[in-house]
Amino acid sequence: MRDDTDDFADDYDGPSKSQIKREMLALQDLGKQLVELPPEKLKQLPLDEKLYEAIRLAQRTTSREGRRRQVHYVGKLMRQADAETITSQLDIWLNGSREQTQELHRLETLRDRLLADDDALTKLLNEYPGADGQQLRTLIRAGRKEAQNNAALQPGQDPQRKHFRALFQALKTLDETSEQS
Structure with missing residues (x-):
């Protein structure tokens, strides 16, 4: 008798759950870095309005738990952002070109x-x-x-x-x- 569950495991070519989680955590870390930036530098980045406002709100939030949740939300919004461009610009600011x-x-x-x-x-x-x-x-x-x-x-x-x-x-x-x- 043949087991059909093995066929499904061999056919899937997408990223693993672990890989997806690593990517989301990386975006969340990038979001944390953005929250630490001054507003002048934020304006220079290619951020959509919703993400920019979420970052600004996280910067103004003083309660620890509220800030943590807001940073988490920023990380979620980072999924739609151009993370590669943002990362390269942060790298230039940090290390110089x-x-x-x-x-x-x-x-x-x-x-x-x-x-x-x-x-x-x-x-x-x-x-x-x-x-x-x-x-x-x-x-x-x-x-x-x-x-x-x-x-x-x-x-x-x-x-x-x-x-x-x-x-x-x-x-x-x-x-x-x-x-x-």
Whole structure:
């Protein structure tokens, strides 16, 4: 005798109950993150009016149980929202974009090269003719002196990084002004 229940189990290709529950909990967690955002950032997200109002209500709710229920409702409404777009925007706000990170690493490398090599400043001034060479030389000199002083510190003493940071900011400003031109 053949058991027909095995045929149904083999034919089902949809997600498991566990998978559905994981997805719903992920949407609920995303909803919790949205409730923690300030209203200015919420307005920048692609949220429909009903979801936006539910999030704002959750933000205004002070009772613990009421807030929990409202956050749960926000998670339920998240099923109709574009969660992928919202998640990517939150990730950019939290971590910055890859392009921004690469740009900051490029500027850090340039700063390190300027502190290590005098020829790097000449190359930089050729690349950015409008740059204030005197200010950069002063920052580089102060940064090198700061690095020497930091090398002589005893263990446990905090190193000074004022000129190190000032040079980075000058490079960042130089880069931003050249992009606008």
